[in-house]
Amino acid sequence: MDMIEKARTDAGDEPRMRADARRSRAKLIEAATIAFAENGADAPLEDIARRAGVGIGTLYRHFPTRTDLQAGVFRSQVDAVCTTADELIGTVTPEQAFAGSVRAIAAYLVTKRGLAKALIDSLGRDSELISACSGRMSDTLDRLLGHAQGAGVLRPDVTAKDVLRLVHGIVMACEKSPEDTDRLLDVMLDGLRAQGRGALASRHES
Numbered sequence: 652m653d654m655i656e657k658a659r660t661d662a663g664d665e666p667r668m669r670a671d672a673r674r675s676r677a678k679l680i681e682a683a684t685i686a687f688a689e690n691g692a693d694a695p696l697e698d699i700a701r702r703a704g705v706g707i708g709t710l711y712r713h714f715p716t717r718t719d720l721q722a723g724v725f726r727s728q729v730d731a732v733c734t735t736a737d738e739l740i741g742t743v744t745p746e747q748a749f750a751g752s753v754r755a756i757a758a759y760l761v762t763k764r765g766l767a768k769a770l771i772d773s774l775g776r777d778s779e780l781i782s783a784c785s786g787r788m789s790d791t792l793d794r795l796l797g798h799a800q801g802a803g804v805l806r807p808d809v810t811a812k813d814v815l816r817l818v819h820g821i822v823m824a825c826e827k828s829p830e831d832t833d834r835l836l837d838v839m840l841d842g843l844r845a846q847g848r849g850a851l852a853s854r855h856e857s
Contacts, residue, residue, distance in 0.1 A: 676713050676723075678703040683724045688762040692721055692769035718773045722780050725766055729784040732759045733791040740795065745802035750840055752795050753818060757836060760822045761829075806845055814843075 682702035686694035696717065700710040714720035735755040739748035767781075774780060792811035799805035817839050825832040 672713075675703070675705050675709055678705065679710055679713055679720070680723055680727050683720050684728065684762050687721070687724060687766055692765040696720070718770065721766055721770055722774075725763070725770055726780065726784060728759050728762055729788055732756055733787055736791045736795050740798050745799045746804045749795060749799040749805060753814065753836060753840065754833075756815070756818050757822055757832060760819055800845075803845055806843055809843055817843075 679699065683694070683699045686699045686702060690698075696710060697707055699720070700707045703710070710720070714723060732752075732755045736748070736752040739751045743751070770778075771781060789811060792814060796805065796809065796811060796814070800807050800809070818836070821832060821835045821839060825835065
């Protein structure tokens with residue numbers, strides 16, 4: 652790996668690779684996301700490789716350590732949430748953008764189970780990965796809230812921290828009964844609407 656390639660990797664960018672290698676990496680990230688959500692951050696790497704349809708050697712070529720794989724999943728999930736929020740802001744009503752993003756955050760928190768703690772334990776809370784992902788999530792939530800509050804559909808006193816705490820509480824409460832998650836998110840969204848407005852977009856409208 653040359654100096655430029657190493658710098659890209661250290662910054663969190665995927666190194667340049669052949670199309671088949673990119674596909675293998677994407678399959679590993681997808682399989683690990685599911686495995687970590689089901690079994691926690693210590694899910695067996697052999698099982699992840701098997702889910703991805705690759706050998707364990709291929710997994711280690713892309714992710715030499717468990718922490719590397721955890722970091723790849725963590726970053727990909729933050730990217731997915733932020734990309735979803737940005738797309739919704741530009742394509743649907745403020746009510747639908749907020750509701751859809753809240754649901755994306757809930758799905759992210761499910762897959763994040765134990766992952767953030769494992770990474771903080773391994774890398775430190777002030778690591779580049781944790782700092783960059785936290786900053787991006789915070790910026791996206793601030794932009795999303797500003798969009799909804801500016802349109803008058805969301806209570807003006809709601810903060811990004813409020814939203815994360817509420818969604819996290821619902822996800823944790825529904826860990827044993829995930830079928831209740833959507834209903835409780837609807838209740839939360841209804842409670843966050845600006846006074847005098849109808850309920851924020853339900854899951855059927857977002």
